[in-house]
Amino acid sequence: MATRKTGLNSNIPDGPMAEKWESHKFNMKLVNPANKRKFNVIVVGTGLAGGAAAASMSELGYNVQSFCIQDSPRRAHSIAAQGGINAAKNYQNDGDSVHRLFYDTVKGGDYRAREANVHRLSEISRNIIDQCVAQGVPFARDYGGLLDNRSFGGAQVSRTFYARGQTGQQLLLGAYSALMKEVNKGGVTLHTRREMLDLVVIDGRARGIIVRNLVTGQVERHIADAVCMATGGYGNVFYLSTNAMASNVTATWRCHKRGAYFANPCFTQIHPTCIPVSGDHQSKLTLMSESLRNDGRIWVPKKKDDDRHPNDIPEDERDYYLERRYPAFGNLVPRDVASRAAKERCDAGYGVGQTKKAVYLDFGSAIERLGKDAIEAKYGNLFHMYQKIMDTNPYTQPMMIYPAVHYTMGGLWVDYNLMSNLPGLFVLGEANFSDHGANRLGASALMQGLGDGYFVAPLTVGNYLAEADLVDADTEDEAFVEAEEGVTGRIEEMLSIKGSRTVDDFHRELGLVMWDKCGMARNERGLKQALKEVRQIRAEFWEDVNVVGTEGSFNQVLERAGRVADFLEFAECMIYDAAERKESCGGHFREESQTEEGEALRDDKNFSFCSAWEFKGVGKKPKLHKEALKFEVVKLTQRSYK
Amino acid sequence: MGKKITLTLRVWRQQNSQAEGQFATYKVTDIDTDMSFLEMLDVVNAGIELQSGDPIAFDHDCREGICGMCGAVVNGQAHGPDRGTTLCQLHMRHFSDGDTLVIEPFRSRAFPVVKDIAVDRGAFDRVIQAGGYVSVRTGQAPDAHAVPIAKEAADKAFDAAACIGCGACVAACPNASAMLFVSAKVSHLNLLPQGQPQKDSRVFNMVNQMDSEGFGNCSNEYECEAACPKEISVQNIARMNRQYLKAAIKNEG
Numbered sequence: 001m002a003t004r005k006t007g008l009n010s011n012i013p014d015g016p017m018a019e020k021w022e023s024h025k026f027n028m029k030l031v032n033p034a035n036k037r038k039f040n041v042i043v044v045g046t047g048l049a050g051g052a053a054a055a056s057m058s059e060l061g062y063n064v065q066s067f068c069i070q071d072s073p074r075r076a077h078s079i080a081a082q083g084g085i086n087a088a089k090n091y092q093n094d095g096d097s098v099h100r101l102f103y104d105t106v107k108g109g110d111y112r113a114r115e116a117n118v119h120r121l122s123e124i125s126r127n128i129i130d131q132c133v134a135q136g137v138p139f140a141r142d143y144g145g146l147l148d149n150r151s152f153g154g155a156q157v158s159r160t161f162y163a164r165g166q167t168g169q170q171l172l173l174g175a176y177s178a179l180m181k182e183v184n185k186g187g188v189t190l191h192t193r194r195e196m197l198d199l200v201v202i203d204g205r206a207r208g209i210i211v212r213n214l215v216t217g218q219v220e221r222h223i224a225d226a227v228c229m230a231t232g233g234y235g236n237v238f239y240l241s242t243n244a245m246a247s248n249v250t251a252t253w254r255c256h257k258r259g260a261y262f263a264n265p266c267f268t269q270i271h272p273t274c275i276p277v278s279g280d281h282q283s284k285l286t287l288m289s290e291s292l293r294n295d296g297r298i299w300v301p302k303k304k305d306d307d308r309h310p311n312d313i314p315e316d317e318r319d320y321y322l323e324r325r326y327p328a329f330g331n332l333v334p335r336d337v338a339s340r341a342a343k344e345r346c347d348a349g350y351g352v353g354q355t356k357k358a359v360y361l362d363f364g365s366a367i368e369r370l371g372k373d374a375i376e377a378k379y380g381n382l383f384h385m386y387q388k389i390m391d392t393n394p395y396t397q398p399m400m401i402y403p404a405v406h407y408t409m410g411g412l413w414v415d416y417n418l419m420s421n422l423p424g425l426f427v428l429g430e431a432n433f434s435d436h437g438a439n440r441l442g443a444s445a446l447m448q449g450l451g452d453g454y455f456v457a458p459l460t461v462g463n464y465l466a467e468a469d470l471v472d473a474d475t476e477d478e479a480f481v482e483a484e485e486g487v488t489g490r491i492e493e494m495l496s497i498k499g500s501r502t503v504d505d506f507h508r509e510l511g512l513v514m515w516d517k518c519g520m521a522r523n524e525r526g527l528k529q530a531l532k533e534v535r536q537i538r539a540e541f542w543e544d545v546n547v548v549g550t551e552g553s554f555n556q557v558l559e560r561a562g563r564v565a566d567f568l569e570f571a572e573c574m575i576y577d578a579a580e581r582k583e584s585c586g587g588h589f590r591e592e593s594q595t596e597e598g599e600a601l602r603d604d605k606n607f608s609f610c611s612a613w614e615f616k617g618v619g620k621k622p623k624l625h626k627e628a629l630k631f632e633v634v635k636l637t638q639r640s641y642k
Numbered sequence: 643m644g645k646k647i648t649l650t651l652r653v654w655r656q657q658n659s660q661a662e663g664q665f666a667t668y669k670v671t672d673i674d675t676d677m678s679f680l681e682m683l684d685v686v687n688a689g690i691e692l693q694s695g696d697p698i699a700f701d702h703d704c705r706e707g708i709c710g711m712c713g714a715v716v717n718g719q720a721h722g723p724d725r726g727t728t729l730c731q732l733h734m735r736h737f738s739d740g741d742t743l744v745i746e747p748f749r750s751r752a753f754p755v756v757k758d759i760a761v762d763r764g765a766f767d768r769v770i771q772a773g774g775y776v777s778v779r780t781g782q783a784p785d786a787h788a789v790p791i792a793k794e795a796a797d798k799a800f801d802a803a804a805c806i807g808c809g810a811c812v813a814a815c816p817n818a819s820a821m822l823f824v825s826a827k828v829s830h831l832n833l834l835p836q837g838q839p840q841k842d843s844r845v846f847n848m849v850n851q852m853d854s855e856g857f858g859n860c861s862n863e864y865e866c867e868a869a870c871p872k873e874i875s876v877q878n879i880a881r882m883n884r885q886y887l888k889a890a891i892k893n894e895g
Contacts, residue, residue, distance in 0.1 A: 056780040134783035138800040145790030177775035244703040554757040
């Protein structure tokens, strides 16, 4: 950090956009093949980004230590992605190209992403599909035996590759199989059921991590020459989200507290097609793939508080509000637009279902046009899942859906090499911030995770190792001792409170504050209030939480307590970011900044930057650093899908 | 809106892999039938936590039926009474007021209990390490369209690839056999052109690893298929047996 005096250096290579990655690859330093095995790399997380990176770096010859929180690396939450993965293959001959994918992604992100990173992602998107097919990923195929594509929100070409409704699982099994291959070869050492609880910084560089063995409770020290974080997003700050139960901010927040900047934390994606909340017992929300919007039509009754069964509401009394408002894209507008439109209709009193917080997603006309079998072939498992949860049959009556927190575009700040401002700390996949701007397009998360993991980090980590002048250190180093003491001290403190409220109770309370005041719509007053409330909840947590059990055992309450404690700190950073950004863009909707028609109104003059926050202490306002976004290729326009 | 039911739970409690286990009984009231099974356990655990007791440990993560982390034997059935469903997607509407539910971990010598309902399924990872992959390095792949794959073969491979590695097949089998899991993994790759070069070594090594992990043999009970939340077919087992035999003979030769 000390080496960068003025602002942030994104280290974007010179040259024309389309040649930056190629020339950067040539200019990067290489590690001699014989020397690679002398380097140790820690990879935290085994989702698409972490699994792919660990496997690929082992293939290159590095010694890789791979950590995951689950009992097996195959269970990371990438597995739940349904719809697909984008790639600029142009197999459909519908005019797609690297440039178009790049353009769509920058536009879809509402011009808050870094052009050079997005262009690289678009370039390597094609290699990702090749790699996955070679691994045996069973993508959908047509009768000629070639790969099939579907279209997705925010694009007018069909560039999404898919594997029924379980693309994430199949891609993850591909990355996992590559990882297992390397475990067998001896290049990767697996550490399952480990949770990272701190980052160790020696001589200004990331050199190790402190983890807790979740089975025995033992706190362990691990040292390396570089540390890669692939620990996913922070959507569970809202308590209810489509994230897995164990998804958390702890690993990235710990890095932040050690000096890594947190970028654009207010950019969260609210996914438009999720199963609505049914009651207080709800522990998580379930997403229904966006691909459903290819054939499903979204509507609400034209009449307020219409209690009729959806099948009894005649066609001319239905408001297909997306088709009405956005005739060009219709039901395929990007996620942020679709979510806000649903909220607008429900807030105006046109919502349906028990809670009136739902809209219909109707397959009636698609089934009439294509037949039930065709719909079942495309979406069978999604319909099956819906029926399991809602106990109604979506083949005969419309689904009910409502937006839910799904993905976080913000994350640790990284440069073009995916390295944080903290040297030696690399951040991959959803955990970083760089490629999706203020809104991620559907089927782009899988692309980015695998792109970072297979094709970017293995090279840029090598470049770092080739150049870095690392001091000799071992796990007896003062920094390790201090970090471990911090971790064990915090665990003891939580266990000693013995208060009267459960961990989940606090988490739920935090989630409600964030959803109401820092969710789909935000305003200055609400954000100020939220800041106060979060502080209050945090104070109460440290006085009144009841963390049962012991530290030296399998203790799931203790695990959750640590995560909620970190969410309670992180939430403040998110609120500061949302308050600072007084424009609306992508998933960040400031009520003060909208067009007459209620669309998000960007302010490029004042906010065309990425905000990178520097930790200044718990409860203290972090320091804002701005990375100006320069657009060399894409022309900034007000996003329109009309 | 669901209705409210009262249940008696008999839950397997075991401190760790070394400790003796036993059943404990919990009376639970006001369970909304719209809840998932795991949300019901959340409610039970919240009650235990408030009394500073020891909550029931159980594995879970995505709660969408895809990560394969959750699982328990409920009244003798792996993942409970609803077919083609993981425990997290099982809803309480499948139970009636006054029911007693016996909840146990997925039992097998190869799956040591971590605590209560949570078990260690590391054996599955080791089976995959023995050959559940195509040895292609990052960057070596030809264009994705270089090898067309007949839709039928691709679909069949996909059906096998849908396995989520939850271990219900092992728990359901009277012999605690892992044949359905292993055969699904073998079939997924061996049915595809990409899997051909390592076809023999894959089946041979994976089956041998399966045996050394302590899983039992298959005696054609087909309980695995009935318990599988992804409804993986036992045809995969027959296919694996054929391929194993061929591979073993070649190996001898």
